Amino acid sequence: MKEYENYYYNEGYNYIGGTDEAGRGPLVGPVVCACVVFPKDYENDEINDSKKLTEKKREKLYDIIMKDALSVGVSIISPKVIDEINILEASRLGMKNAYIEANKKIKIDVLLTDAMDIDLSIPVIKIIKGDAKSISIAAASIIAKVTRDRILDELDKKYPQYGYKNHKGYPTKAHLEAIEKYGINEEYRKSYKPVQKIIEKQGNF
Numbered sequence: 001m002k003e004y005e006n007y008y009y010n011e012g013y014n015y016i017g018g019t020d021e022a023g024r025g026p027l028v029g030p031v032v033c034a035c036v037v038f039p040k041d042y043e044n045d046e047i048n049d050s051k052k053l054t055e056k057k058r059e060k061l062y063d064i065i066m067k068d069a070l071s072v073g074v075s076i077i078s079p080k081v082i083d084e085i086n087i088l089e090a091s092r093l094g095m096k097n098a099y100i101e102a103n104k105k106i107k108i109d110v111l112l113t114d115a116m117d118i119d120l121s122i123p124v125i126k127i128i129k130g131d132a133k134s135i136s137i138a139a140a141s142i143i144a145k146v147t148r149d150r151i152l153d154e155l156d157k158k159y160p161q162y163g164y165k166n167h168k169g170y171p172t173k174a175h176l177e178a179i180e181k182y183g184i185n186e187e188y189r190k191s192y193k194p195v196q197k198i199i200e201k202q203g204n205f
Helices: 003-010 055-068 079-085 087-103 135-158 173-182 193-202
Strands: 016-022 031-037 071-077 110-113 124-126
Touching: 003 016, 003 110, 016 087, 016 135, 031 087, 031 135, 055 135, 071 087, 071 135, 079 087, 110 135, 173 193
Parallel strands: 016 110, 110 124
Antiparallel strands: 016 031, 031 071
């Protein structure tokens, strides 16, 4: 998990950021991006791609990463912006904003991304399946995922009939049935096809 970090440390870079997002696929809520910078000698074998970890493990690692990292930046991009610029550009914007936030505390020398091209003045290294190959990207995936899940848990309190706590906004059978029954609210991504279908059918929004 440190192969890429070690390579760039050996190339003379001191502060390596890793960035990733959570929530590209869901129909509701924001996409959340994070950027994490660890100390040079940092080791933690438990940090892995957030999708491979249980919710309990992610929550535990979230606290560890927040404590151990030199800097953490988080960016939350709303459904409205996702609809305006599309999810790819929203993810790109979120990663850039997360980098800017993390960079305020410590000047990042190189940024590792999970296959995302970002226009910055520093080297940006795109790594396919980066969240499974880089500790910095994996840590960012955990911060982004936990942050987004907490947002969906709050939305669940506001709109309990949709079951957000269970499916986190993904288009599961139960979620699609709930949309059919209750329509959509202002937290939905109206550019997403299943949501568009409900709007056309029910005429709301």
